Amino acid sequence: MSFFMEVLLGGLLAGVMYSLVAIGFVLIYKASGVFNFAQGSMVLFAALTFVSLLERGLPFWLAFVLSLLSMLLLALLLERLVLRHLVNRPPITLFMATLGLSYVVEGVAQALWGAQVHGLDLGIEDTPLELGGLMLSRFDLFAAGSAGLLVLLLSLLFNKTRIGLSLRAVADDQLAALAVGIRLQRMWVLVWAVAGLVGLVAGLLWGARLGVQFSLSLIVLKALPVLIIGGFTSIGGAIVGGLIVGASEKLAEVYLGPLLSGGIENWFPYVLALLFLLLRPAGLFGERAIERV
Amino acid sequence: MSQTVAPLLSLAHISLSFKGVKAVTDIGFDVAEGEICALIGPNGAGKSSLLNVINGVYQPQQGEIRFAGRARRAMQPHEAAVAGIARTFQNIALFKGMSVLDNILTGRNLASRSSWLEQAFRLGRAVADEEAQRAVAEEVIAFLRLQAWRHTPVGQLPYGLQKRVELGRALAARPRLLLLDEPMAGMNREEKREMSQFIREVNQVFGTTIVLIEHDIGVVMELSDHVVVLDYGRKIGDGEPEAVRALPEVIAAYLGQQRH
Numbered sequence: 001m002s003f004f005m006e007v008l009l010g011g012l013l014a015g016v017m018y019s020l021v022a023i024g025f026v027l028i029y030k031a032s033g034v035f036n037f038a039q040g041s042m043v044l045f046a047a048l049t050f051v052s053l054l055e056r057g058l059p060f061w062l063a064f065v066l067s068l069l070s071m072l073l074l075a076l077l078l079e080r081l082v083l084r085h086l087v088n089r090p091p092i093t094l095f096m097a098t099l100g101l102s103y104v105v106e107g108v109a110q111a112l113w114g115a116q117v118h119g120l121d122l123g124i125e126d127t128p129l130e131l132g133g134l135m136l137s138r139f140d141l142f143a144a145g146s147a148g149l150l151v152l153l154l155s156l157l158f159n160k161t162r163i164g165l166s167l168r169a170v171a172d173d174q175l176a177a178l179a180v181g182i183r184l185q186r187m188w189v190l191v192w193a194v195a196g197l198v199g200l201v202a203g204l205l206w207g208a209r210l211g212v213q214f215s216l217s218l219i220v221l222k223a224l225p226v227l228i229i230g231g232f233t234s235i236g237g238a239i240v241g242g243l244i245v246g247a248s249e250k251l252a253e254v255y256l257g258p259l260l261s262g263g264i265e266n267w268f269p270y271v272l273a274l275l276f277l278l279l280r281p282a283g284l285f286g287e288r289a290i291e292r293v
Numbered sequence: 294m295s296q297t298v299a300p301l302l303s304l305a306h307i308s309l310s311f312k313g314v315k316a317v318t319d320i321g322f323d324v325a326e327g328e329i330c331a332l333i334g335p336n337g338a339g340k341s342s343l344l345n346v347i348n349g350v351y352q353p354q355q356g357e358i359r360f361a362g363r364a365r366r367a368m369q370p371h372e373a374a375v376a377g378i379a380r381t382f383q384n385i386a387l388f389k390g391m392s393v394l395d396n397i398l399t400g401r402n403l404a405s406r407s408s409w410l411e412q413a414f415r416l417g418r419a420v421a422d423e424e425a426q427r428a429v430a431e432e433v434i435a436f437l438r439l440q441a442w443r444h445t446p447v448g449q450l451p452y453g454l455q456k457r458v459e460l461g462r463a464l465a466a467r468p469r470l471l472l473l474d475e476p477m478a479g480m481n482r483e484e485k486r487e488m489s490q491f492i493r494e495v496n497q498v499f500g501t502t503i504v505l506i507e508h509d510i511g512v513v514m515e516l517s518d519h520v521v522v523l524d525y526g527r528k529i530g531d532g533e534p535e536a537v538r539a540l541p542e543v544i545a546a547y548l549g550q551q552r553h
Contacts, residue, residue: 153413161412162402169388169399176386178350180462181374181403 006134007254008247013140015246016147017209020202021219022226022238023151024195029232030171031191032083034094038102040220042196044212045109046071047203051120051212052113064200071196072189074105079189087184106217117213122204143205150201151239154194158235167191225273231286240284245269299362301326301502302347302470307356309342316342317353318526324470324519329496329503331513331534334523335546340506341383343523344472347504348373348380361469374403379468381459383475383506389448393458396447397433400465401426433461437491453484457491464495471495473505477512485509489516510547514538522546 021043028036049070053063082101086094126139158164169177170187177184203212206219222245230241253265276283300323309317317339324330332340345351347358349368358365360376368378379400388396404426411419434440437457442450447458456476463471476492477485489512495501507513513520513534520537522530524546530537537543 156413160415163412165395165399166402168391168395169402172388172390173386175350175382176388176462177399178370179348179374179380179382179386180399180466181371182399183371 002133006136007250009134009136010140011247011250012243013137013144013246014250015243016140016144016239017202017205017242018222018226018245019239019242020147020150020198020205021223022230022242023154023235024198024202025223025227026232026235026238027154027191027195027198031167032094032170032188033091034083034098035091035232036195037095037098037220038105039195039199039223040217041102041105041109042071042074042199043203043206043219044214044217045074045105045203046196046200047120047207047212047216048109048113048118050200050204051118051207054120055118067200068197071200072193075189075192075196078192079185083188084185102217106214110214115214117211118207120204120207120212122208124208139209146201146205150198151235154198154235157194163190222269225269227283228273229276229283231283234283234285237283237285245272248272298326300324300359301361302504303359304343304347305357305359307343307346307353307358309339309346309351309353315526317346317523319355320523320526320528321356322521322528322531324502324504326469326502327496327500328518329492329505329516330519330521331517332504332506332521332523333508333510333513333547334529337525338523339526340523341474342526344380344474344504344506347470348378348472374466377466377469378472379463379466379470380472381456381463381474381476383478385452385455385459387447387455387459387462390446392444392446393439393442393450393461394430394434394444396458397430397461397465398426400433400462401429403466404429429467430465433465436464436494437461453480453488456480456484456488460488460491460495464499464501467499468501471501471503473503475506475508477507477509485512492516510538 021039024039024042025036028034028039046067050063050067053066054060058066078101082097086097122142124139124142126137128135129138129141158167166177166182167187167190169180169182170184174184202219203216206216210216226238226241226245228241229244230237230239249265249268252268253262257264302324305321307317307320308315320339320343332343334340342351346353347368349370349372352367358368360368360378363376365372388399411417412423434443437460439454439457439461442454447455450458460473460476473492477488480488492503492505493516496503505517517534520530520532520534521528522537522540522543524542529542529546530540
């Protein structure tokens, strides 16, 4: 039983890291209806900027602040150069634009900081910690804690401030948002910058685990099943989706793996996502599209 | 009427076209402070386009918009909202997933004085500010008798009530000029009577100037101080309701008689 619990908790903690990537998607999708394929590149860009600044001798906090500012700058440029010109275009156009964008962002990151793999040490030892008879990864606990804090801050921003109300308004009806004096462009910059912050945190945690390198941008592929299971429009959904993916892939690997000759961890989430697409296409927390014509 | 007081809103030579298709051609009219002005005309006459020009959703190719003493080539939506112009839409543009109260609170968007950091952690001015905005929203809710639906998601309300919530959101901004695009479209007689009553009260109690688009000519004659008639993007009548009703062009355009 305690082995089962260990696998389950380990999976849940790993799932938090998936949630973190998925939240970046949800933020932008909610506010502008854009599926931002470039989220992975943004994670990479943020992590690479951070680690490069750190290697040049900057203290941790300064590197963090500067990386955050670079994400804000990126958001400003994106809105000015890309999004503003694509207002009212069909979603597929915007999706294609973010697809192109992901290569540009990756290219810029490479041009700025070079292409080598960087190690990132956040000063957290990845040693097991015994909690009530269960062995848990110290790093996973730290990652889950950081993610939890970030989600708490985001929910304060979204639910308790006028900016949050404006963001929800923009997500709901852009024309109406304009009429009450909400500046759409400013909200887009804001939401992309916040997605940048989420990307930075995700990039640091994933970077510390896998090393900061270009394959980091591929974690978008891990976020996909999370989004399909949790729904594209709910931060809560992204969290629950991440937990489900994390826990189920570890449990499947341990208990089903031996029957299927192992290695099922990598594809199991997609099978789960496929089941959701068949049975509950809007995901657990997604809004069902109701359109009256 | 004395002409010594400058009009609140003055449009001059407004022309607007979309890729060569003319929506509005050389239109000009004045709206005096405190009046209810109705824009009438057949479908496609350019009425909604004109409202969109006034609150900055469309930028006209030609003309000048003078509002509250300031002349502009064109409005921007945010500028219009800051200057005190609020509006409702022909096809209700509400935040469907939000409650009635939250929808109306978005109307207070520009009045909020505390920063987002203060709001997130309920520090400094945030608490007093929040209470002030809520007080205004509650006033609007009481005025429009929406108390029973305060926390209902707007998407679940019947059409007539949604129209009322949209009016409430516009009122929450305490506008100087209120633009109403077909506030009574699709309503039954009872709902129309109620909405007319609200519009008249807004005008009388708050002194809000109102420009509205309406098809029901009976309602227009009863409600408005001033009627502007459009047809094919041009102005064909402008004056007091009785005078306008008697114009032959108006009769022709409205009854669909043969012209020329």
